Amino acid sequence: MKQLQTNQVSGAILVVLPKFIGDAINTLPAVAMLRELYPNNDIHLLARPYMCDIFVRDTQYRINIIRDTRYDKEDKQSTFALAKSLKQYQFSMAVLLRGSLSEAVVCKLAGIRFVLGYKQNGRSPLLSHGLKLNQNHHYIHRYCQLINDCHNKPFEQYGLPQLSYEHTDKVVADSKKTPIAVYFGGKNKGPRHYPLALAKQALIALSEQVDAHFYLVGDPSETTDNQQLYDALQTQHITVTDLTGKTSLVELVDCIAACNLMISIDSGPMHMAAAVATPCVAVVGFGTSPWSVVAPKNQQFLALTSQSCSLSEEKIIEQIRPTAIAAACTQLLKECSKS
Known part of the structure; x- marks a missing residue:
């Protein structure tokens, strides 16, 4: 596989998150790698509407959130409509952290030049940089390996997911309990x-x-x-x-x-x-x-x-x-x- 050089990616970066909240949280170490590799690029996460709010509060990774309108209950849009809206961002690269074919199709329709993902579900021809998936690897490992291997392995290890949070009045402060x-x-x-x-x-x-x-x-x-x-x-x-x-x-x-x-x-x-x-x-x-x-x-x-x-x-x-x-x-x- 031809290695991707960071100087080839001049514009914004799209990260497509998995559909389940636990899996999406586990992508954050991979996002941290992207932020280290591309300190000056805008990074946007494409997320299911129900989980957008927890990533919007981010204070660590400097990310932006895009609602995946294909799953919006109030204003559901087609794959073509989503691709058209993504095209306006002029993304230079997309990282597919979900394994479906439809995600690769969206990126192709959006005209994204570099598309990183695992070779699965018949989408290999749509990837510019594809890896073979090892099902035995931990999910965090999978997400991080995709970033690392496509960039000539600059990292030796990954960190752990960190979510931003705020004080809540729903949990009572009681020193006795x-x-x-x-x-x-x-x-x-x-x-x-x-x-x-x-x-x-x-x-x-x-x-x-x-x-x-x-x-x-x-x-x-x-x-x-x-x-x-x-x-x-x-x-x-x-x-x-x-x-x-x-x-x-x-x-x-x-x-x-x-x-x-x-x-x-x-x-x-x-x-x-x-x-x-x-x-x-x-x-x-x-x-x-x-x-x-x-x-x-x-x-x-x-x-x-x-x-x-x-x-x-x-x-x-x-x-x-x-x-x-x-x-x-x-x-x-x-x-x-x-x-």
Whole structure:
């Protein structure tokens, strides 16, 4: 593959983000590499509308955000309309951090000269610089390797994702109680969801070891599940606030950042916690991707993975016992209080 020289890229740079929030957060180390290679170029992230706000607040990478109008519920546009609007930016280079063919087509229609991406889904002819994808590499590694290898490997290692956040009044400042964000998911998460009965036991067991204030988070579709968890904790006189469906994505980031600990399934909130340096205990069953390629790399992180032999995907996560979750949370809180 012919190497790309930075002096060949004189104009703005487009970075096409993945469609899921956790994956998008994991692209930030690659964006940091681009910023180091191109300190004076404008860098624009093409993002799904629902996640734009959390990147707009960036204070580190000096990026601009473009809404991917193909997925805009209120003003949905065609691929051709998006390409026409992108053409006005006169991009010199595009980096495709999503593997679909449609992203390469958009860049071709927008007249972008240099297009970097992995050779997959029949889009190789549309790439000026393409790499073969190794599915065993961690997602962060994949994104960074694309930048590094296409520029003659100037970097020896990559950093970790960092999200900007702000103070929030939704998490109460109380020196007597430890604020802990909780996301076990709802039934909409399928086999990643940690069952309600076990979730209750885990938080009750943890409350016996830590004087906690639990903050239940989730989207509106998970309201029923978390309401039942909230009621169960209230019955036990455990301090709990239900924020399910009551925060925007930006507010969710801020709430997680304000907590001393996050308990989460394999999900976007887990990656948010890692990116705002909130210690996190992950409860991992059967996921949408192999755990080895999505697990956060942060030091203040403990993952409880299932060793279940069940042939039922939904039952795999049940092998992780509530007492193990409570013990892991207590351990991580102690370790982080010492550092």
